[in-house]
Amino acid sequence: MSVTARRVQLYLPEAQYKGVRHLAQEKRTSFAHIVREALDGFLRKSRARWEEDPITSHIGLFKGKDDDLSIHHDRYLYDG
Numbered sequence: 001m002s003v004t005a006r007r008v009q010l011y012l013p014e015a016q017y018k019g020v021r022h023l024a025q026e027k028r029t030s031f032a033h034i035v036r037e038a039l040d041g042f043l044r045k046s047r048a049r050w051e052e053d054p055i056t057s058h059i060g061l062f063k064g065k066d067d068d069l070s071i072h073h074d075r076y077l078y079d080g
Contacts (some may be wrong), residue, residue, distance in 0.1 A: 020034050020035060020038075
């Protein structure tokens, strides 16, 4: 791996552990590689979903009266 890596420890349900282990054996790669690939895919999908959300371009454009826009956004949008 060419990037700086951090060691992590996590607990997996037995079914997930066995599934990843089986897939790693099938692909002749490491358990860690399968987990990293899965996380990369998850992060890519999450990032794409956020970037495609039409409201994302409006973040920071509006202010509430007491900086409470995130809580009372409907009141500011619809009640005037």
